Amino acid sequence: MPGFTPGRRYQPPFMPFKRQPLKKRVLAKIELAVKGPLFGCRMCGNCLLQETAFICPMECPKGLRNGPCGGSMPEKCYVDESRPCIWYKIYERSFKLDREALLLEVLPPLDWEKAGTDAWSDVFVQAKKVGVKNIAAGLSSGKAGSVSKTMDSIFRPVRQPDWWQGDSLYHAPKYFEPASELERRLKAGEFVVTAEVTPPSSTDTEKLRQNIQMLKPHLAAINFTDNSSAVPRMSSWACSKIALDLGADAVMQVTGRDHTRVSLQSSVIGASALGVRNILCLTGDSTMLGPAPHGRMDIVDLDGIQILWILRRMRDEGKYLDGREIKVPPQYFLGAAASPFASNMKFQALREEKKVNAGAQFFQTNVIFDADAIDDWLNELAKRNVLDKVYILAGLTPLKSYKTALYMHKKIPGIHVPEKILKRMEAAREKGGEKEEGVKITLELIEKIKRKQVVHGLHLMAVGWEEIVPRIVRDALGFTAPSMLFGNDFQTKVY
C-alpha cells in the first residue's frame, strides 16, 4: 500500500502505446519510482494530483476523473468491495485540507497518447515558459495566494490542454427558445412528470409502443434507459425516435460506459437530426454489473461530467471536441443524474454543482424514500447557488413488494429506504396488499415533495410496472393534461 494515499491496492501502471525515446523512458521510470509509492500513481501521463488532494484517482474501477459516482460510499467502492471508494477519500481529504474548491474544475478525459509516459517533461516545458525568475518571485513574494497562483501558472496549462479548457465556472446555455417540450413546460413553471421505460430486449416494439401510448397523456417526457445495469437492450436513441413518431417527447440517455468520445459525438448529432431534444448524460453502471463475459471494467472513456462539457460546447459553441466547426449545431436540453443519498450530502452537492457548471440544465434524482431528508441536500445545493440554474425532478419508485424494498435498501448504492417504510411493506406482505401499500407510500412522498418550492417535478422509475404510472400521476396531481401531448402547440424542428 502506498504510504501517502489511502488506496489499498497496487495497480499496475499504464504502458505507453508507442515505444518512447530512451530519455523519456528513463524519466518515466524515475517518475513512477517517486510518485508510485507517494501517491499511488498509475502513470496516466495526464497528471491531476494537484486537483485531487494528491491522491491518484486512477484507482477508481470506473476510471473516473471528475469525482465520485452515484454509488460512492464511505466504506467501500460499490464496484469492487475489496477497496475503498478512492473518490470518497479524495473528497474527504480535500475538505479537510480546505482544497475542495479545486474539485470543481472540469477535468479532461485522458489523452491516451500520453498514457504510460512521464508527465514531468510537460511540467518542465511549462515552467520554462513561465520563467525561473517569475516562479521564484511568485513563490517567495509572501503575498496571499501568490504561491497557488504561481503553481497554477505551471500546472493548469498542463492539465487543461487547448482542446478542453475546463474551468470551475457556470456556463449558461446560449439559446433562449426551449429546445424541447420538457424544457418548455419547466420554463412555464409547470410541475412536470417524467417516467422511465426500459427498452425491449428484442426487435419487437409492440409492448414499447403500448407503453408509450399509455404514458404519453400523463407525462412531459419519457426516458429510455441506455443499457441500464450494463445489460444490452434496444438503444435509447431508437426508442426515443419511436416515441417522437408516436407524439411523445423523449429523454435519450447516454452513458460514458457505452460511448467513446467518437461515438458519443456522432450519436448526439444523429439524434438531434432525428428530433431528439432531451439528453440525460450519465457515466453509467459498471460493466461489472452486467452479464459475463465482461469487457474492460476499469476504463471509461468519458464520465458524465465530461459528456456534459462536450455536448454543451457542441451545442453552444458549435464545436466538436477536436475543435472542428459544426455548421448546424445540435439542439438539446441537457440533463444529469443526482444522487442525494450517496456518500455525503456535502460531497454530492459539490458534484452536482460541477455538473451544472459543465452543462446540466435539469436533474433527475436517484430514488428518494425520505422526503424530509432531501431538505439537507437541497440546502447544500442552495449554499452552492445552483438552485436557480437547474430544474430538479425528484426520483421515485413505487414499491411492488417488501422484497424489492429490502433489495433496494441493501443492494443499490445511493438508495436509502427508511426503517418505517420497510416495516410498512413487511406488514403489508403479511396482510396482503403490498402493491397497494407501495402506491400509498409513493403518493405520500409526492404530497411532501410537491410542497418543496425548489423541486420542479417528479421522475418515476416503475421498473417494469409502467401501468401504475397513470394512476400515480392522476391520484397525486389530480390531472392528466392533454396539453402534454407533444406536437399540439410545440414541435421540434428536424434537420
Ligand code: SF4
Ligand atoms: S464507488 Fe464509484 S467513484 Fe468510488 S471508486 Fe468505486 S466506481 Fe469509483
